[in-house]
Amino acid sequence: MAGIWQELPRFLTWYNGIFLLNALLNTLLLSIIGCLAGGTIGLSLAIIRCARGRAMAVPRAFAWAFTEFFRRLPPLVVLMLAFFGASVARVDLTLFQVALIGLCLIATASLAEIVRGGIVSVHPNQWDSAAALNFGYLRCVLTVILPQAWRVIIPPAISFMLLFIKDTAFASQLGTLELTYAGKVLTTKGFSAALSYGTVLLLYFALSYALAGLGRRLETSIGIPADR
Template sequence: MFSSILSEWPDFATWYNFIFFAKAAGTTLALSAIGVVMGSLIGLVLAISRITSARLLAPVRWLALIYTEVFRRVPFLVTLMLVFFSFQILFRNVPLFVVAATATTLIASAFLAEIVRAGLHSVHRNQWEAAVTMNFTLWQTVWHVLLPQAWRVILPPAFSFFVLFIKDTALASQIGVIELTYAGKVMNNKGFSATLAFGAILLIYFAISYPLARMGTVLEKRLAPSRNQES
C-alpha cells in the first residue's frame, strides 16, 4: 500500500490539485461560517421566542418549538434533500451552494436555539424579576441582563457544535457541492487510491477542526470558575 501511495504522490501533489483542495476547503469553511452566523442569529430569535410568557405570543412559542424540534430530529441529509427539491420546484437555476447554505442554516439554527435557551435559563430567576421591576422590555432584558451572564454557559457547547458542524457539511457533496468530501471523490475517480485521496481530506479536516476544538477546551476551562462562582 505504501509503495502504491509513493508512486502516486508525484502526480497527486501538483499545484493544480493543491488549488482544487484549497477551493474545496474554502467552500467547506464558507458553508460552516454561514450556517453558524445565520444559525446563531435565528437561534437567538427562536430561543427568545421560547422564553416569552405573554398569551398573545403563544402561537410564536409553538412555532419556535415545532421548528426547533423538527430540525433537531430530522437527519441533515434528509433536510438537505428536502431543501434541494423544494428549490427545484419553486425556483430555477439556484446555485447548489445556496441550497446547501440554506440547509445548514436550518439545522444550525435549531441546535443553537437550544444551546442559547439553556444558557438564558441558567441565569437566576431573580435577575429576570429585577428586569421586570425596572420595566425592561423583553429585548432589553435579554440584551442587557441575560446575555451578559449567559454567554459563559452558551459558548463552550456552541464551540463543540461548531466543530461537529464542520464535519456535517460534508453531506453537501451529495447534491454536488464541491467541498472537501466531494474533492476526495473527484481525486479517487481520477485514479488515485482512496487511501491517498481521502487521507488528504482527513488531514485537511483535522487541520480545520483541531484548533477550534482546542480553543473550545481552553474557553471551557477558563469560564468554568466564573460559572461556579455565579452558581
C-alpha cells in the same frame, strides 16, 4: 501501501493543490456562514421561545416547532429537503447556496436550543428583579439575562460548531464542491481511495483541530475552565 508512494508525484500537482484548497475554502465558508446565520436566527428563535404572554403565542409555537423539528433530523435529510424544496419551488440557486440553506437550518435549530438552555439556566429571580425595575422583555433578555447566560451557552455552542464542521461533509451528497466531494472527484480521476480520502481526512483534521484549539482559548479567556 507502496502504491501510494508511487502515485504521490502524480498527485502533488499545482492543479490538485488549487483544487483541494478551493474545496477546503468552501468547507470553511459553509461552516462559518452556517454558524453565523444559525447563531443569529437561533438566538432570535430562542428569545421568542422564552417570551411570555398571549400575544407571543403564535411566534412562540412556531419557534418551538421549528427548533424541535430540525433538531431531530439527520443532516442528510435536511439537506435533501432543501435540495428538493428548491427544485419544487423553482428557485434558481447554485448547489452551494442550496447546501448553505440546509446547513443554516441545521445550525439554527441546534443553536436555538443551546441558547434557550442558557436563558433557562439563569435564576428566575433575575426576571423578577428586572420586571420590578420596569424592564421590558427584550431589554431584560439583552441586558440582564443573556450577559449571565453566556457562560452556560458558550461551551456547548463551541462543541456544536466543531461538530457542525463535520456535518458540512454531507453537502457532498448534493454535489456541492467541498472537501468530501473533492475526495470523490480525485478517486474518479484515478487516484487511489487511500490517497484521496486520506488527504481529505488530513485536511479536515487540520481545520477542525485548529478551530478546536481556538475554541479552547476562547473558553479560557472568558473564564470557563477547559476540560475537553
